[in-house]
Amino acid sequence: MKTTRTFPGIILLGLGLYFMLQRAQIELFPGFFDWPTILCLIGIAFLVPAYAGGDTQSILPGVLLLGIGLHFHFVNVLDIWPNNIGIFILFVSLGLILKARKTNAGLLPGILLFIISLITIYYDHIMSWLQITNTGIADPGKYWPFVLLAIGIYFLISKKD
Incomplete structure (x- = not known):
């Protein structure tokens, strides 16, 4: 009963x-009184009962809201902060990993999304390191959506062991 009052209280x-x-x-x-701070507050309000009261369903939304709020605070302040879709995938993956640590189940999707987020964030660096140019049919970025679709379909149609 205490956890039902924790969220609105925070x-x-x-x-x-x-x-x-x-x-x-x-x-x-600077920028404290902007909307990302409200997102951070809501994210923290989800995370406190998740860790204090054992409400594991609140971990993912808490990490996601806190992460998005922090992203919009940091993106204009820190030059090294990434500003692409990979950072949002990173927050989802961290939420799934933290939830899996608490529930001892579902770690694989979090790890897969974490790897995808790192590839997405550092795609240009990876391609230059591999000395691959984005020209013509050799562009691996063209096939990225198909790989994700295939992995998603596999997870949907595969049966649990």
């Missing part, structure tokens, strides 16, 4: 603190 506590700081004009860092 949301209200976080928003109250956020609006109190806004009213007092205390900005903890």
Whole structure:
């Protein structure tokens, strides 16, 4: 019963603190009073009952919302922060991996998405390291969606052991 009150309690506590700081004009860092901070607060509100109360279903949305909020804070501040779809796949994979650690099940999809996210984030570096140019039929990026479709179909039609 306690976990059902934890989420709204943290949301209200976080928003109250956020609006109190806004009213007092205390900005903890540049861009603090933008919408990504609200996403971070909601993500934290999902994660606290997930780890304090054992609500494992809240881990994935918590990591995803916290990650997206952090991404939009960092993308304009840190030059090394990646700004492509791979970073969002990374947050989903981290959420799945953290959930699998808590439930001892479902680690493989998290690891696969983690690998896909790293390939997506560092695609240009990988291609230059392999000395592959993106010209004509030799472009491996053309076949990437088909590989993902095939893996997805395999997971949907394969039976559990």
